[in-house]
Each structure stands twice: as C-alpha cells, then as structure tokens.
Amino acid sequence: MVTENKTADVSFESLLRIFTIPEAPGSALSRIEAKLSQNLNEFLREHIVAEEKPLREIEKDFSEAAIPESPVFVSDHTQHLLDTLVSHSVHTSAPSFIGHMTSALPYFLMPLSKIMIALNQNLVKIETSKAFTPLERQVLGMLHRLIYQQDEAFYSKWMHSAKHSLGAFCSGGTIANITALWVARNNALKATDSFNGVENEGLYSAMKHYGYEGLAILVSDRGHYSLKKTANILGIGQDSLISVKTDKNSRLCIHDLEEKISQLKHKNIKPFAIIGVAGTTETGNIDPIRKIAEISQREGCHFHVDAAWGGATLMSNNHRGLLDGIELADSVTIDAHKQLYIPMGAGMVLFKNPNDMAAIEHHAEYILRKGSKDLGSHTLEGSRSGMAMLVYSSMHIISRPGYELLIDQSIDKAKYFAELINEQTDFELISEPELCLLTYRYVPALTAKALQVADNDQKKKLHRLLNGLTKYVQKRQREEGKSFVSRTQLNPHKWDKMNTIVFRVVLANPLTTKEILQSVLDEQREISNNSGSLMKEITKLTHLILK
C-alpha cells in the first residue's frame, strides 16, 4: 500500500479540472503511459513481479469495501496501481505464456484503442455512434463473407439493410453462442395461426402448442462450457444439452449423433439445434462440419458452428479446408479477441440468412424505432462500445494474407512442438495438433515402459500418480513465473478413457520461439525431477512393475 494518505481537495472547480485538463506530460501517469507505449514487453517484464504472490496476500490490498471519502492525486494513485495491481497482473502477451488463448497484440491497436475509448460511442443506436454503425455492419459483412462467400450483390443488398442483420457484435463468444441459440429456439417455436410465438408466450405454452415432450441441443462432449449456460438461460435446461461421443481425435462421432437423434425423436423430444465445434477449447480439434450440416438439414435443425477459436483459420487459404462445410451452417461464432489478435471483448455471431435475426428483433420508443438502422434492435446486449473499429483496422493493416501468415505459423509451430515432444523419451504427446493447440504430459522414460506392461490396477495407480505430478508441475511452473502452460483433464482413447491430466498449450503468439518451447520442456523436466515424494512414488511403482 502506497501513498494513499495524501488527499486532493474536493471542489467543483477541481472536479472540472479532471474533465478538462489532461495529465501534464511529466506526470506519473503520462510517464507510465509513454513507457508502456514505447516498449510494452519491457514495461511488463519490469513491472510484473516474476515470483508469484499468494492470492490471499494480494487480496489484502483489495479488501476495503468502503468507497474512499477523500480523493487522491492521479499520480499517487498511478503509483498505487503499479505497486498493487500491475505488479501482480498476468503477462498474458509474453511469448512464454502459452497456456491460454491470449497473445501479444499488434502495437497499433494500443493508440487506436485509446482513440476508440476517447470517442466513447454507443453502438446501440445511430444517434450515439453514426459512422460506427455502418462500420460495424461492414465488419459483420466481412466476417459473413469470409464464412459464406456470397457475391457482391448479396452484400450490397443486405449489409446495410435497416430490417436485417447479418449478425451481431458481442462482448465475447459466450454471448455470441447464446444469441445463435436464442434465434434457433425462437425460430423452432415460432408463431402460428393459434400461437403467438415463444418470444411472446414463453416455453411452457410453446411446448403445449407444438406438442413436444422436450427440446434438445446436440453437441459433442468437447463442447464449450458456455453451451451449458446457454441451455440453462434459455429455459431448455442443461439436461437437454445432449452430449454426443467423440472419436480419438476429440471429433464428434456421426454415428452417435444419428443414434442420439433417433432416441430423442422416439421420446417425442425435438432436437432443434445441432452444434459443430470448430476448434475445441481444450485440444483445438474440428468436428466433421459438412456431415453434421447434412444431418441438420435433413432433420430441420438449426446448425450452429462454435468457431470462437477456429474461425480465424478461415483467413488462411492453406488451412481453411479444415473447416470444410462451414458455409452450410445457419450461424457461426467467431471471437476476434482470440486468433484475430484483438484486445479482450470482441465476439461475433454471423447468420447465413439475413432474415434469421428477425426472431429476436426488438424496438423501443426512445431508440431502436422501427425502420431505423440502430444496431441495438438485433443484439442481446444494449449499450456497447466501438470495439468493431479495432477489427476493421486490423483487417486493413494486417489484411487477409497477413492473417494467413499468422495462422500458418501458429499451426506450423504446434506441429514442430509436437515433434519436439515426441523426440523426448520422457514426455508423452496426448493430443496431436490440428490447429495450434496440443496437450501432453511428463512421463519418465522408464515409467512409460512400465505403463506398457502394467496390469489394469497398476495402470490406474500410475495414472493417478502422474496426474498428481502434472498438476504439481503446472502449478509450480506458473508460480515461478518464467513460463506458463495451462492444464486440463482429458479421457484419451489410448488410455481407455481414464481421467488424464495434461499440460495444455496454445501457440498463437507469433513471438514464441523454438527456444522458448525447448526451455518450457526443460523447466517441466526439472520441476518433475525435483518434485520429491511425488516422483519417488512414481519411481517406486515403476520399478515394482518392471521388476
């Protein structure tokens, strides 16, 4: 806790000053801003403390629930932020931070973000956003075209049409997924001669009117957790999110999908939406989109593709084939704050049919009047910032071939890392990279041999011990602050679907080098071998099995 004891005065004149007079160039805040603008990575390396401080300790700095009764000077507060917040934040853009879907960002986005925030537009309506409204519609059009590849006439007809919407810009993929399935639900239970639509009469009446015993959404067992929230909030219930089996590459099994659909229909449960995953969160695998599309069409289901992560792959002509059939989806989620390298807060959902979003259209008297082009009439959110500007600028400054290079290098790097892991005698690759994600774990060479000859009980025991080790190493590595990988639990086919804890790596950051990847493995090896009793137990059991 720093110099919070000095207080500024409270008068209307001093308040007016903070609304009219910028920080002096020499002020603490200006200096920090300048340093960070000059070299972000250096700034963060300098200010984020390497060794992790326990959360309980950090919480002490953020424990006061009373709103301060005296103002502090901006400079003092800035120093306070540096000492308590920035120093214990996460260096998400570090090339060695390869555990989550964050990356270094293009530099030009920082000043552009400041301009965007200074303009403080509200995209809910034209009166508070003007040119930002057609800009956002264009960005949605660009993403729509990237997916659906309609012709010019299509976009000149629909992109700026007051009564239509090609999609919605959202705060993130969760809102995008909810929006897609909200539209799907309302279109599945729409108005008839004797029924006023689920949007007006609600689900209970809708079910009685349509005579269904239940509704269902189908998605593979690797679907994102936001889909559970979606089923919950939409009133369908999480039990109605039907989990379809996956093959050894975490891709949806068509056979099981067919079986689940026929079981549902037998029970008079209407499967109104099927979801394809294009880039599973944990391993980056892509469902057989074209085949799912065919089944959805046959069954009259809304087909949604959750491409929050993998959607950016469409930018690469070399790899867009991985998402073959995506143009058949009724809707697609893409997160620009993932592999389109935009700061946090930029999700999108796109709809193939410009009429689809009419299912959730809404109006109000003081804004969103009928016939207006206000974006707010087709969004789940209300007031929204001008984030679309950052996507627009990146599309122009990086351009499609630039994004192609970024995507290609990330996939190449993942393949390289997979090879590197395979070359080690004491690491085990768990999931092969399809996009730039892969999972693996540390298994001492001898233990790997033991696993081959162990009986079932021994296998389970070893697995449990290795799970403990992976957990320990991941935590220790994070705490030491040199590099970061995440961890998750998978059920690999090769290990008879036993719960297997793995390191999870996302290689989106273009600044991550081969040397860094090597040193991540070195560090994990070292931590493993210094893990004391954990490793001792593993070695003991290994010797027992191999004896």
Add this chain to the structure above:
Amino acid sequence: MVTENKTADVSFESLLRIFTIPEAPGSALSRIEAKLSQNLNEFLREHIVAEEKPLREIEKDFSEAAIPESPVFVSDHTQHLLDTLVSHSVHTSAPSFIGHMTSALPYFLMPLSKIMIALNQNLVKIETSKAFTPLERQVLGMLHRLIYQQDEAFYSKWMHSAKHSLGAFCSGGTIANITALWVARNNALKATDSFNGVENEGLYSAMKHYGYEGLAILVSDRGHYSLKKTANILGIGQDSLISVKTDKNSRLCIHDLEEKISQLKHKNIKPFAIIGVAGTTETGNIDPIRKIAEISQREGCHFHVDAAWGGATLMSNNHRGLLDGIELADSVTIDAHKQLYIPMGAGMVLFKNPNDMAAIEHHAEYILRKGSKDLGSHTLEGSRSGMAMLVYSSMHIISRPGYELLIDQSIDKAKYFAELINEQTDFELISEPELCLLTYRYVPALTAKALQVADNDQKKKLHRLLNGLTKYVQKRQREEGKSFVSRTQLNPHKWDKMNTIVFRVVLANPLTTKEILQSVLDEQREISNNSGSLMKEITKLTHLILK
C-alpha cells in the same frame, strides 16, 4: 476514400514488426493520439464535421465486404479513419450533446484505459487476471456496500469467498438485468426431492413440477426495453412481463401492482419477480422502492431494482434518500458507464444475499474448477476485459464526495433548466426532473392558449401537429450539429394520455453550462418558427380555435 492504394508488404518479418515495434513518435497515429490526449474536446471539434452527412452517404465508405488482400500502412489507415470514421462519429462528450446518457469523461481514464487494454487481462479466471480478480471483487464489494451498507465483518467474510459472489461485472445494464432475473427464475424453480431444478430440467418440466399455469415478472409501464428481451430469452415470454400502471410522475402505482398480483394468483400464475425502476430511461423517475419491497417480501417474490441510471445517485448523501428502501432489494443493476463517468462497457449487478448467485454457478475442467476464485463461475459472459480497473481508479481519484458533487450539480442543473423552460411562454415542460432528466416541447404561446379551450377533436389534431413539429425540430437540430437533444413518446396524464412526442434531455455532463441550455432553447425556437408548412398549419388551427 483516401490513400488506401499504397500497400505494405506481407512477410513474416514485417508482421513481427507490428507485434514488437511501436509507432514512431512522429507517425500519423502517434501524432493523432498525442493531439487527442492533449485536448480531446478541441480534437473532436476539429475533426468531427459539424453538418450531418446522410447515413446513406456514409455507408458508401463502408460497403466493401471483402477482407483486403493487401495490407496498408498504419499512417495511411489512420488518415483514412480520420476522414471516414472520426469525422462522422458523434461528439458524445460535447457539453451541448445533452440527448443521451453520455458525458465528458475524466481525462485520467484515457491513459488508464490504454494501460488496461495493453495488459489485456481476461477476468474469466485467475490464471489470466491474477490481481485483477480481487480488484473486481473489491469493486463489486464497494457497490454492494453503497447499496446495502453491511458492516465490515460482512465484507471481510464474503467479498473474496471462493464459493460466493456479491454480484457480477457485465458489459452493460442489459446483461446485468438478465443476470438478476436469471438468478430469480432459477431460485423460484429450484430443485426439490423429486425435481432437479429449472437449470437442469428446463422450464417445461419446472412448470409441471410446481403446478403453475404461468410465470410473471411485474414492472411499471416505464420499465426499460431490456426487460422484454429478458423475459424473451429466459423463456418466460414477453407477454409474461406484466406492465403496471404509473402515476403522473411515471412512478409505479402500488394500487395497480396489488391488483395485478391478485389477478395473476387467481389464474395460478406465479409472479416470481417484481422490478422497481430507479431512474426511468425516459424521464428519470424513481418508483416507490420501499413499498414495492414490502409487497415483494409478502409475496415471496425476488425484488430487483433497475438502477442502471439512478444508482449513481447513492453517491450523494443529499439525494440518496430518493432511492429509499433500495437496501431491501434482492438485486440491483447499476451502470458505471452512465453517471459514474466510466467509458462504455461497465455494468454491474449486485445481490443482497451472497448465496443467491449459486443458482447460476457453473464449472468446467480447464478453468472455473470448483474451489477456485475464478470470477467466470458466476457470470453470464465468459472472457471479459479488466474494465473494473477504471471503476476502481475513479472511486479513488474522484472519491465519494467528488461523485456527490457531480450528482448534485446535475440535479441542480436539471431543476434550473426546468425553471428556464417554465419561464418561456412558448415551451412546455412535460416531465419535472427528479434526477437530471427532463422532457419538454415547443408550443407557440398562442397555441398553448388554444389547447386550453380546444374541444377534444381539436386537441387531438393540435397534438398531432405539435408531435410532427417536435420530431422535425429534433431531427433538424441534430443535423445542424451545434447541439443535440433526443426525443421520445410519452403519454402525460395532463394530456389525457395522448401520445405526446417530447424533447428528452439528460444533464449529466458537468461541462454543460447555463448558456448552453439557453442556446438550445433559442435554436429550437428558431427551427420551429422556420419550419414552414408545419408551423403554418399549427398557426392556422390555433387561430381557428381561438376565433
């Protein structure tokens, strides 16, 4: 369209540069950023063209759906943004832009925003946000305490508890309202011995289990349009959002509320939530919160207060009495991007009972593991930015007494403007300000007299003509770009609830002066009197009536 023809090269080396090398101090982007940082108002005055360009014209600059195949230089693109986007954006922070809930923002928020965006934390989990997580929990604690005024022991017990949450930070008030009613719905239809809860089994099963014929949410007819979306998305249906009558000050009628509740119960419809409005969007009025709270308690309903606008009033000890009884609410929505003077994208919902949000708790394997303090386990959204930092800083730099001054001056200014309007013979105040909102219209002095003596038909006719005039003046004033008021349609008691189009004014900007208010009236008078045929018709009918 500007210099978009020059193209940069596409190579991995040039791409790496945009991730590692900042804009040179002399670059176009740096210069623009510097100018904007030095004097935002001047920058915007200089770059936003005064005269409005028709939207159709602007759209031409945003009509290309193809993602560019060649990159452009940052400087060229910056110039392009200035010419096509910034020039036709809305000067939402101008002191004469008094039509919507935007205002000038404190200067220190601009560099802080840049720091926040550069840190690019993801608040969904601790692994990508670390100290930002306790910071956000503290901010929620501060707002909770502002509303509920619990003691220190309460906050030290709950604020950082892994299994609890005092609320959620959201992208805006709409998500906050949806979150509140999602919690309310799930708690109203929770699990029993023979039922697994609406979150798992869905609404159809829930209704059958509980034996209700329907559900209902009650709110005054001045409730925000986001509540319709809420009823729609939650599967309750918009028809089940029951509209309660308001008195002449747009406040909910307790008598009608009681009647509506008894009608619902008679039909076996469960009213599970009642909403109090604390600051109606159109006129800034506040429902009788304490009385609604008592009824909600008696009926076992969740009581939600939508204080998206009015919540900031709690900062003023002089005016917090206007929200008397708010501490009895089960949940409250507050938008920090409204009268807490934070940039767009900062809504919050607070829950009185730290256990309430358990109704929507969710977990996943790779994040949000049980026992973790990851914020994502209690939010509707997934990945989220570190916006809470801006609220935190403003609380410290402005402090409560600073906010008190800001709130007080806005209410004083609205009262002054109301008096000013009342002093004019040719303006009619439609709604008195309770907070800093008011509505009015232009009515020529003679026409005002005519309205007093007109018969019903004539009154209706005059009203229609005046509506046309108000609409015309509002549009014309916006197009001329000197000042901006919004418009809406009200049904004032004094005019027998006839549809009445009015100017709507929000006086949150501390830089708005009395001179500006005077000139807004002058301009409206002038536009009215130069409106040609519109004014001629009004004059003609006026003379006919007074003859």
